Amino acid sequence: MTPFLEMHNISKTFPGVKALNGVDLTLHRGQVHAVAGENGAGKSTLMKIMTGVLRCDPGGWIEVEGQEVVIADPVHARSLGITIIYQELAVVDNLSIAENIFLAREPINMAGLIDRKKMNAAAAAVLAELDMKLNPTMLVGDLSIGQKQMVEIARAISYQSKLIIMDEPTASLSHHEATVLMRMVKKLAAQGIGIVYISHRLEEIFEIADTVTVMRDGETVDSRPIAEMTRDLLVRKMVDRELSQFFGEHVSHATNEVLLSVRNLSMYRPTHHSARVSDVSFNLHKGEILGFFGLIGAGRTEIMEMIFGSRAYVGEISIDGKTVKITDPSVAINEGLGFVTEDRKAQGLVLGMSVRENFSLTHLADYCRLDFVDRGRETKRCREFIQSLGIKTPSPEQKVVNLSGGNQQKVIIAKWVARRPRILIVDEPTRGIDVGAKAEVHALLNKLAEEGMSIIVVSSDLPEILAISDRIIVLKEGRISGGFTHQEANQENVMLAATG
Ligand SMILES: Nc1ncnc2c1ncn2[C@@H]1O[C@H](COP(=O)(O)OP(=O)(O)OP(=O)(O)O)[C@@H](O)[C@H]1O
Numbered sequence: 186m187t188p189f190l191e192m193h194n195i196s197k198t199f200p201g202v203k204a205l206n207g208v209d210l211t212l213h214r215g216q217v218h219a220v221a222g223e224n225g226a227g228k229s230t231l232m233k234i235m236t237g238v239l240r241c242d243p244g245g246w247i248e249v250e251g252q253e254v255v256i257a258d259p260v261h262a263r264s265l266g267i268t269i270i271y272q273e274l275a276v277v278d279n280l281s282i283a284e285n286i287f288l289a290r291e292p293i294n295m296a297g298l299i300d301r302k303k304m305n306a307a308a309a310a311v312l313a314e315l316d317m318k319l320n321p322t323m324l325v326g327d328l329s330i331g332q333k334q335m336v337e338i339a340r341a342i343s344y345q346s347k348l349i350i351m352d353e354p355t356a357s358l359s360h361h362e363a364t365v366l367m368r369m370v371k372k373l374a375a376q377g378i379g380i381v382y383i384s385h386r387l388e389e390i391f392e393i394a395d396t397v398t399v400m401r402d403g404e405t406v407d408s409r410p411i412a413e414m415t416r417d418l419l420v421r422k423m424v425d426r427e428l429s430q431f432f433g434e435h436v437s438h439a440t441n442e443v444l445l446s447v448r449n450l451s452m453y454r455p456t457h458h459s460a461r462v463s464d465v466s467f468n469l470h471k472g473e474i475l476g477f478f479g480l481i482g483a484g485r486t487e488i489m490e491m492i493f494g495s496r497a498y499v500g501e502i503s504i505d506g507k508t509v510k511i512t513d514p515s516v517a518i519n520e521g522l523g524f525v526t527e528d529r530k531a532q533g534l535v536l537g538m539s540v541r542e543n544f545s546l547t548h549l550a551d552y553c554r555l556d557f558v559d560r561g562r563e564t565k566r567c568r569e570f571i572q573s574l575g576i577k578t579p580s581p582e583q584k585v586v587n588l589s590g591g592n593q594q595k596v597i598i599a600k601w602v603a604r605r606p607r608i609l610i611v612d613e614p615t616r617g618i619d620v621g622a623k624a625e626v627h628a629l630l631n632k633l634a635e636e637g638m639s640i641i642v643v644s645s646d647l648p649e650i651l652a653i654s655d656r657i658i659v660l661k662e663g664r665i666s667g668g669f670t671h672q673e674a675n676q677e678n679v680m681l682a683a684t685g
Pocket residue numbers: 199200202203204222223224225226227228229230231577578587588589590591592617
């Protein structure tokens with residue numbers, strides 16, 4: 186069977202970075218083709234070339250259904266049947282589902298106006314194909330992230346796509362939503378659509394892929410049917426070194442000393458899009474890693490935002506036995522808090538600034554002498570973190586917008602850890618991070634706790650929470666629904682507390 190798409194000898198050079206080096210890739214319709222690789226391996230760059238966002242260096246070529254093509258731009262890619270769904274969803278919250286699906290190609294009636302009846306009917310037909318029981322006139326802003334993703338899939342189907350690329354599609358989904366999505370992926374493949382599935386969640390790759398291609402340092406190092414791949418082999422191919430253990434033996438460094446005490450924390454005027462948080466009370470001990478688990482929308486991030494002063498609250502927060510009124514993040518930072526936020530682009534980084542500038546934002550005063558910044562010391566410290574966290578960047582002066590997603594995440598972790606907060610809140614710290622880097626982040630959190638830092642970890646990754654937390658608090662609909670010690674907690678009881 187002629188492959189749907191073939192990429193030959195694809196290279197891509199950015200200033201100072203060879204992102205891709207002679208990559209070949211063959212994709213068939215009706216197959217789920219997983220692409221795996223460490224952060225910065227070149228997966229997204231390859232997809233950008235496939236969808237016409239970037240041009241490859243001379244010497245590479247692409248064939249679609251046996252014909253050589255130069256994919257000029259994303260509109261051209263779409264006309265060839267190639268669509269991409271990015272992790273950061275491209276839907277407009279204040280438009281309806283139908284308006285999102287047919288954005289910029291709405292059916293027009295005789296009077297030259299949008300034919301809403303026709304558009305809603307066409308949207309309903311696509312939604313029905315996906316077994317989605319949603320009214321096409323509903324506002325997308327009222328949907329869950331999983332449902333928004335389905336709207337993107339519906340849009341891709343409405344373009345008559347022959348190949349749909351999904352870049353870390355489950356990264357922001359709940360367990361249930363991820364299961365629904367994977368079922369959908371299998372169904373689309375069964376209908377003859379080719380799927381490229383990029384994921385750092387290896388279990389998903391084994392669950393749905395027919396073929397897996399492994400990329401490392403801009404090259405394809407392996408490509409084979411999934412039946413011929415094992416988890417250990419996949420990891421070895423990806424990281425090219427032995428990973429001692431994903432989650433090492435758990436050792437608690439928690440003391441009896443209460444550092445942070447939260448009493449009856451509730452949200453002051455919840456907004457339309459936020460989960461309501463009511464009456465949350467807990468203590469965080471010195472040297473403790475406290476895990477927060479809950480389904481998406483359970484209120485985990487909202488609680489952390491209240492403690493960090495970026496969201497108004499009622500209730501009482503004490504640090505070292507002293508009540509503090511955290512009116513804004515600067516108060517929290519002065520009290521010794523740090524917050525690795527969940528949303529890396531909107532909240533975590535200044536994308537147009539360099540790695541060094543982002544890194545030192547949290548602790549610039551450390552490098553100041555009189556009124557001047559000691560650039561040499563700042564750069565040296567930044568280089569130490571680039572080294573220790575394995576941040577893939579050609580130099581500290583690279584703009585963070587040019588880093589791969591996982592490496593951007595590592596910059597956020599670095600900037601807060603370098604400040605040495607007494608209490609570090611990390612919200613989804615390993616989202617989009619590859620298996621090797623994940624083990625390194627866990628080891629780093631353990632080391633910080635051993636040195637006396639108190640850490641709150643919010644994660645939707647249940648194995649991660651179970652492995653690294655000394656204690657776990659489970660939330661459901663904005664309230665605490667369970668609490669477990671490391672020894673007591675397991676997949677079943679934590680999940681049961683989260684779902685009720
Ligand atoms: N516009 C750009 N300018 C300079 N370098 C870039 C640019 N885009 C990507 N790169 C670099 O190319 C390399 C490959 O990045 P890419 O985003 O393709 O990796 P990835 O495999 O998708 O990683 P992740 O799993 O973290 O998303 C990285 O070193 C990245 O910093």
